[in-house]
Amino acid sequence: MRYLRTTFLGLASALLLTQCEKTRGGADMSFAKSTFESLARGDTAVRDNIDWSTLQSMGQNVGAAYVQLPSETEKVNFQNAFVTQFSTAFREAGGSPDKFENWRVSFHDDFKTEVAADSGGGTVTITVTERDGKERVSGLGFIR
Secondary structure (H helix, E strand, O other): OHHHHHHHHHHHHHHHHHHHHHHHHHHHHHHHHHHHHHHHHOOHHHHHHEOHHHOEEOOEEHHHHHHOOOOHHHHHHHHHHHHHHHHHHHHHOOOOHHHOEEEEEEEEOOOEEEEEEEEOOEEEEEEEEEEOOEEEEEEEEEEO
16 A cells, blocks of 8 residues: 555656646746737837847847946847837738747756747747746747
8 A cells, every 4th residue: 555655646746747847838938929929019018028138039149239238228228129120120021920820838948948939931939048036038039
């Protein structure tokens, strides 16, 4: 009987850990999707969802330029400009957040979650990391 109880507890623990992993990745996926949609629409409130100091976007180290800015005013202006320019470029390229489907976690470990979604033009990739107890987008990419 003790063996069965130990085995059951071990299996239950493994199942719980697996569910926690899936829930975390699922939460990251939902966060990535809503952040991407807000960014694509040009909603400047999305600024709080982005890890500006580490941001990699379309192969560019945006974070490196951001951390060089000397004042908070310049950093806020940079953030607003990035959101506006991203949205404008996205729309001018014919993009629409509604065209993306098959949202999924493509990679997950203790440090980051990579989320992907497909459209007719390619696949968007979004990296979500956590800093100071808050999840933030730290990477944006597009694969044709």
